[in-house]
Amino acid sequence: MAVYLDERFFRSTRGRIVVLLRRASRRVDELARELGLTDNAVRAHLAALERDGVVRQGGTVRRGRGAGKPAHVYELTPEAEGMFSRAYEPVLSRLLDVLVEEMGREGEEELLREAGVRVAADFGVFSGSVRERLEAAVGALNELGGFAELVEEEGSFLIRGHGCPLSGVVSGHPEACRLAEALVSGLAGVKVHERCERGGSPRCRFEVVPGEAGGG
Structure with missing residues (x-):
């Protein structure tokens, strides 16, 4: 996970996703709006981050009446939090x-x-x-x-x-x-x-x- 300590990473799309998830857990569509990307593009980045143990699915939430099935919420793993510590x-x-x-x-x-x-x-x-x-x-x-x-x-x-x-x-x-x-x-x-x-x-x-x- 040391690769994620690189400052350039936090300027990338995946790095921006990590920063957003550190502030709060988010759904795919919420991340997509924040980043100006499609849902599928965000899912691809989340899949890579999940594979590397940086993010995980933290449950599901309903998006409102008539909005379809519940959506997954993504959050940082406890291990990923250590990326932000320099103390x-x-x-x-x-x-x-x-x-x-x-x-x-x-x-x-x-x-x-x-x-x-x-x-x-x-x-x-x-x-x-x-x-x-x-x-x-x-x-x-x-x-x-x-x-x-x-x-x-x-x-x-x-x-x-x-x-x-x-x-x-x-x-x-x-x-x-x-x-x-x-x-x-x-x-x-x-x-x-x-x-x-x-x-x-x-x-x-x-x-x-x-x-x-x-x-x-």
């Missing part, structure tokens, strides 16, 4: 600044690990072999924006990310990776070593040594 990076960064000032780096790391454990608990406990649990952990990490995959190298498992859900803060606060480390460890029930890349394009990277993986 998390500056807010989280400043919060971490305060934690360092108040608790020091070690105290901040301990708190971030605890946060990772609690996020893992929200997903529940995964079962199965070590590989199955790690694959499930990768899936959960991807739900949070990790874009990761599980690979096996020289007898060790490696979770290799192609992005980072905390990329906006790890350059200034590399200890934020401890949250992700505790998250993956808690989800898979194994000991995980964080080896994240924190250069220009931060990427998640976690190693699991078979001898430390526990049962499964």
